[in-house]
Amino acid sequence: MTQPLRLGIAGLGTVGTGVIKIVRQKANLLAARTGRPIEISAVSARNRDKDRGVPISGYAWEDDPVALATRDDVDVFVELMGGSDGPAKAATEAAIAAGKDVVTANKAMLAVHGQALAEAAEKAGHVIRFEAAVAGGIPVVKALTEGLAGNEITRVMGVMNGTCNYILTRMEDAGLPYEKVFAEADALGYLEADPNLDVGGIDAGHKLSLLAAIAFGTQVDFDAVELEGIQKLSIDDIRTAASLGYRIKLLGVAQMTGRGLEQRMSPCLVPADSPIGQLQGGTNMVVLEGDSVGQIVMRGAGAGEGPTASAVMSDIIEIARGTRLTTFGQPAAGLEKARPARATAPAPYYLRMILNDRPGAMAKIATVLGEAGISIDRMRQTRHDSASAPVVIVTHKTSRDALDAALAAFGGTGVVLGEPVAIRIERV
Amino acid sequence: MTQPLRLGIAGLGTVGTGVIKIVRQKANLLAARTGRPIEISAVSARNRDKDRGVPISGYAWEDDPVALATRDDVDVFVELMGGSDGPAKAATEAAIAAGKDVVTANKAMLAVHGQALAEAAEKAGHVIRFEAAVAGGIPVVKALTEGLAGNEITRVMGVMNGTCNYILTRMEDAGLPYEKVFAEADALGYLEADPNLDVGGIDAGHKLSLLAAIAFGTQVDFDAVELEGIQKLSIDDIRTAASLGYRIKLLGVAQMTGRGLEQRMSPCLVPADSPIGQLQGGTNMVVLEGDSVGQIVMRGAGAGEGPTASAVMSDIIEIARGTRLTTFGQPAAGLEKARPARATAPAPYYLRMILNDRPGAMAKIATVLGEAGISIDRMRQTRHDSASAPVVIVTHKTSRDALDAALAAFGGTGVVLGEPVAIRIERV
Known part of the structure; x- marks a missing residue:
């Protein structure tokens, strides 16, 4: 397997640029680790002429991501555009139909269309990998799909939206009200174009639903996630929680109960001295619990060029090495929808x-x-x-x-x- | 690929028993996740008649692990005997020569003979996987070999010997001298047959040398690890460190420097409120740092039946799914020995x-x-x-x-x- 693995990258924002940099700067390391060269054939983005700090003139250009996804000289379609529908979904579907493997960082698309896309890809004998879609640089999809595959997973938890964690941390540290810190985060470029994706818990809920599908062997079901954002949290609550020894975090919890699958993403009080309680700023943390392994905690950067590109690269390297995994850890066609259970487990x-x-x-x-x-x-x-x-x-x-x-x-x-x-x- | 994957398990101590339990109790889950049945053909141990709480009469018995490793009805030789040489090495070599894949939890064997074994296995087209050899249930070998494979790794750190961490934690909590807590740990069965493997830092040093080989693409070189155990630590040091805001941990650090590869396993003072400082009892923590991903921290149980069996199973599942990885993340034949650098990086x-x-x-x-x-x-x-x-x-x-x-x-x-x-x- 010494022929090059050829990438077509759609979306040249922060992450896409980061991926191009790694492919260019680490060609020897990647070839040593995969046994073959990794090359970029073509790229696509909204604006061809933007200066991205990395040369792209050596790659074929496509205005249309669908055209990119179906090029003969592309083995892997790398989807970094985002958005649950529109061009991202059209190009991903086209890539699968054209016999390509897909690597994507798009949690929204997979949370909404993951089941259908996985079935289509697996039927065609192709893979969809999405390490970068959940918790940025933390290799949690791999840990759950592979590292803990001998376990019955009992619970998955996580703080998986760095922007929300930044806002909550900053409110406490600076004693500022939500509106003020929200405006700061906006000015710093931390918020999605639709900020409700962040502060409404939707983005983190997308991620939770993907982890839950792998963990419990069920169809990804974002609609069943009980969502509550951080918009209503007041500085009074944050201060009062602190005085009681707690911090407020936007925490996701997924667990299979006797009544069905519980998935919730909502503000929770956690002990201030717990690992999750101590999480500062944009850092993410995921907690995986299995019947054999007990509790595994993983912490790392949840966003940003380097960490997210690192996760995209791990999927590309996996494909370059010839590893062929099902999207959610077992054949998608056999996954059933879990009965959604309202989060009624007693708690203080x-x-x-x-x-x-x-x-x-x-x-x-x-x-x-x-x-x-x-x-x-x-x-x-x-x-x-x-x-x-x-x-x-x-x-x-x-x-x-x-x-x-x-x-x-x-x-x-x-x-x-x-x-x-x-x-x-x-x-x- | 629906034919069963057939295991031959050598060594039926805690971990071997744990693996048998998972294979028996989770047959359906494992088949769903790998697409094929996982079966045990034969087992081997020192004592056939010991009650292990799990029936083994349905499996063929071999007194000789070499005979087990070369059976026609074994696809994967699962080596859980331990020891750097002797039967473990002989059976592993025989398995490779007989065309089997190998899954092992044996850090000592790989730290000493890993390079030769990896070359032999890869030449024959077979794999050696060893997730359970490092940090128990934490999927750190996978995280480093695959999850962070797009990174140049800058540093690997870890607390990877639960027994030492138990002793140090207990000394501080109970205000007891080393000798007393050592005797307690011995009575609790926490120590290896040769306790120097634990308290001398050798076991943790083995693990560090394996991670360093993957991280830096060099031949595993345990002899180059600067080793210092915890035997000389006094309760006075632990108390004094605490009064200064520190805890003492047996900490492994591997990093590539301009002068060569630095590998050390030694007691260090770390801030008491840092994640490593807060590590209690037998829990392990590994910190991986890469140029793109930044810092990834992983925490979990470093030993015990469930966690270690979970790691062994992840390797078995990987092979059952058809994933074929090189032992240390790139072809062993191409790995060079790093120049060992004395740990001279300045520190307080x-x-x-x-x-x-x-x-x-x-x-x-x-x-x-x-x-x-x-x-x-x-x-x-x-x-x-x-x-x-x-x-x-x-x-x-x-x-x-x-x-x-x-x-x-x-x-x-x-x-x-x-x-x-x-x-x-x-x-x-």
Whole structure:
């Protein structure tokens, strides 16, 4: 196998540029590690003339990624355009139909169309690899698909959106409100074109659904992910959580339960001194739990040119070495859709609300909780000058149903002002 | 590829038993993930009649592992006996000669004979996989060989001997001296038959040399690892380090420098609040640094039935899926021996010594350090009742040569009682 592996790269943003740099600068290392040269035949992007700091004039140019994906001199179509539909999907489908392998960093496309694309690719005898789609440079797709393949996976967790983690870390460190830090992140170019993909938890939810498919041998089912973003988190919650020994993280959890597959991506309180609690800025962390291996924790950069290009390269190298894996770790045609289970596993909760400060207010709240079967671990009312009293309650383990019942009943007490905040406390 | 993959397992201790359990209990999962059944044809061990909690009467028995390794009904020889030479090596060589693939957990054998075995296997078109040989359940061989294969690796670090980490953690937590905790670990069965393999740093050094070979594309060279065990560490050092904000860990570091390949396994001070500093008990941690990916940290159980069997299974699954990788990530025949470099990269050091408590003693020490070009970051003499004064010094960055010169010169001052302790402080 000494003939070169020929790439067609669509999308020359940060990651695409990073991949070109590695292929150019590390030709000898890559050939030594794969036993064959890795070459770029052609590239495609929206703007041909942009200066990317790396010469592309030696590669054939295609305006149309579909044309690129189907070129005779391309063995592997490297899709780095992004977007769940549109050109990325059209070109990927065309590549598969034309008999190419596909390497992609596109979590949105795979979360929505992964099952159909995998079936098409596997039927045609071709592979789709997507290490760069989840947690940037952390080789977690490989760890889960291969390293832990002898395990029944019991749980997958992760902080997988660096932008959200940056915003939450910065809010705490600088004591700034969400809106202010969001504007900063925007100015720094940290946000997706549609910021809701980041702060709404969608991007991280895409990643979680891909890991869940591999972990539990089920069809990727992004629609079943319970999503909650970080937009409603206040600096008060972050400060209060800190004073209780917690940090708030946008945490993804996927686990197979007796009731079905639970997938959720939502803000959670985690112990401030836990590995996830200590995660700063754009760093990602993924926790994999298997029945034999116990807990494996992986940490690394979740985004950026180098880390993401590193992950893309690992897929290209895998194909160059002749390794042929199914997309999700077993034949896609045999995967079934899991019954989605609402995340009802009992957990302690953090509650924050403003009470109308009059005699008996606290008793009414305590009564509602007691009637819902929720017992209180810690409760504190902070000093206040106005007629409204901020109250924080940490409950013992309770079901989400009981909690929802209590939240609904608070309204009837006449003493709760505004909407109470309820955040799950996760054991990590 | 639907014919079964047939295993011959030599060595039925904890790990071998764990592998048999997984193959028996997860037949369907394994078949789904590999596309073919995984079966055990034959087993071999020292004692046929021992109750292992798992039935082995359905498998052919061989007293001689060489006979097992060469059976016609064995596709993969699974070597779980251990030991760098003797039956493990003989059977592995026989397996390769007989056209089998090899999966092994044997770090000692590969650290000493890995280059020759890899060349023989690759010449014959067969593979040797060894995920379980390094850091137990952590899929670090895969991460380094495949996940980070697009990187020039700049540094590999790790705490990879759970027994040593248990001893050090326990000394600090219980305030017990080394000898006492060593005896405890022995009673708990945590130590190798030759305990020096653990506490002398040899086992961890074996693992480091294997990672270094993959990382830097050089022949595995265990003899070049600078080894220092934990036997001389005193509870005083552990306490003093803690009071300065550090913990002592048996830390392996491999990096390619301008002077050659540096490989060392030795006790180091690391910040107590760093991920490595926080590592408790038998847990392992490996840090991989690459020019594109930055830093990847992996944590998990470094030993035990489940985690180690999980790693063995990942190699078996890899072979069942048809993946064919070279032993060390590139063809063994092309690997060259690296020039070994003494670990002379400057670092701060922790020094502890007992001074004869008389006027001018401290001045003499400070003069020696100054003349060696070593500047002092922190220095403290603790209260004492006798005529001997315990002194602790934290230096600024200095070379090992300068430090050795100072250590040698202390003897001539006439004020240093006994042997000073010097431990490197590592940035992690």
